Amino acid sequence: MNEADRTKAGAAPILEVKDLRKEFRVHRGKAVVHAVDGISFSLMPGEILGLVGESGCGKTTTGKLVMKLAKPSSGRILFENEDCTTLDPEGLRLWRRRVQMIFQDPYASMNPHYRIRDVLEEPLLVHHVGRTRKERQEICAEVLEHVKLTPAEEYLDRHPHMLSGGQRQRVSTARTLVLNPKVIVADEPVSMIDLSTRAEILHLLRGIQKDLGISFIYITHDISTARYFTDRIAVMYLGRIVEIGSQDDVIDHPRHPYTQALIDAVCEPEPGRVGVKRFLRIKGEIPSAADVPKGCRFHPRCPYAIGTCALFPEPELEAGGGSAAGGSSAAGGEGPRHRVACRRWQEIRVADSPK
Numbered sequence: 001m002n003e004a005d006r007t008k009a010g011a012a013p014i015l016e017v018k019d020l021r022k023e024f025r026v027h028r029g030k031a032v033v034h035a036v037d038g039i040s041f042s043l044m045p046g047e048i049l050g051l052v053g054e055s056g057c058g059k060t061t062t063g064k065l066v067m068k069l070a071k072p073s074s075g076r077i078l079f080e081n082e083d084c085t086t087l088d089p090e091g092l093r094l095w096r097r098r099v100q101m102i103f104q105d106p107y108a109s110m111n112p113h114y115r116i117r118d119v120l121e122e123p124l125l126v127h128h129v130g131r132t133r134k135e136r137q138e139i140c141a142e143v144l145e146h147v148k149l150t151p152a153e154e155y156l157d158r159h160p161h162m163l164s165g166g167q168r169q170r171v172s173t174a175r176t177l178v179l180n181p182k183v184i185v186a187d188e189p190v191s192m193i194d195l196s197t198r199a200e201i202l203h204l205l206r207g208i209q210k211d212l213g214i215s216f217i218y219i220t221h222d223i224s225t226a227r228y229f230t231d232r233i234a235v236m237y238l239g240r241i242v243e244i245g246s247q248d249d250v251i252d253h254p255r256h257p258y259t260q261a262l263i264d265a266v267c268e269p270e271p272g273r274v275g276v277k278r279f280l281r282i283k284g285e286i287p288s289a290a291d292v293p294k295g296c297r298f299h300p301r302c303p304y305a306i307g308t309c310a311l312f313p314e315p316e317l318e319a320g321g322g323s324a325a326g327g328s329s330a331a332g333g334e335g336p337r338h339r340v341a342c343r344r345w346q347e348i349r350v351a352d353s354p355k
């Protein structure tokens, strides 16, 4: 068990999100987009939580709310049990040191005229970290070592365009580390990177999480990288979490028909069952968040929907079995480890073992 695992085992959550919502008024106020529609989750120290779902389900908005780049319409955000939903300018400055974000496009998030040493030094200057330039440059060189851009001197004077996509994402990661954060929100950090370098970057982030005990929220539409990189997975659909659990539970024993569909879309057919998918196909595309279906929001696409599903909203997340059959308690008292928001999950769980 490494340091991060030990921390995860008995600790209290570092970050908690409670019934968080974000609405956008569009079309001159005539329509409301429910981008994030009442989500709750905890993040443990040293844990990697994946937020997974199709385009438009609210992943980035959730990340921005956690980063405080957007204000929630309602709900609460707690850091180490302290309510940090609303912060004064000094509180916000401290927040920016605790919580950092890695963006999808590292190139767009860097000033192309800066050298890498300036890119890395900028947050230190803003936050008055390091008394002298020399001290700050030492921190910059150290973080470049963390992201395996060595020797640091070889990279410090380059400009972003002189780096490969993977190297730029390493610099972008290094920039989040200079302020010694507790939480990093990584929004699709590998989706714009060459396929061959993706695993390398995820491996690097895993190493950082292990060595420094930093917690990650890993945002992705790709459930297969979530399996490789996360400890727990929260599956989002139209602004809500529909299933959450350890990555083993969610991927090996998916309970929500939507999770099952996401897994089917990426999984290799089993040997001897060429081309046979494990679960029933879902229909159509994700509806607009400005027009959330009545009843269970997933019912128009759900192959298992019955009359009740069209009439009543999906239930709150409830214990959903998984490998622990009934769900054991999560560290930090978040309740049952594997939870699902589908009134029919017990009837459709037969899909779990098709042999």
Ligand SMILES: Nc1ncnc2c1ncn2[C@@H]1O[C@H](COP(=O)(O)OP(=O)(O)OP(=O)(O)O)[C@@H](O)[C@H]1O
Pocket (backbone or CB within 6 Å): 024, 025, 026, 033, 034, 035, 053, 054, 055, 056, 057, 058, 059, 060, 061, 062, 221, 288, 289, 290
């Ligand atoms: N500033 C905004 N104004 C209006 N609607 C917005 C705004 N930002 C996001 N939305 C809408 O909120 C919903 C959720 O968007 P979000 O960007 O969080 O999704 P996402 O899961 O990150 O998608 P993707 O995988 O494409 O990045 C979408 O319907 C989007 O169009």
Ligand SMILES: [Mg+2]
Pocket (backbone or CB within 6 Å): 059, 060, 061
């Ligand atoms: Mg996004």
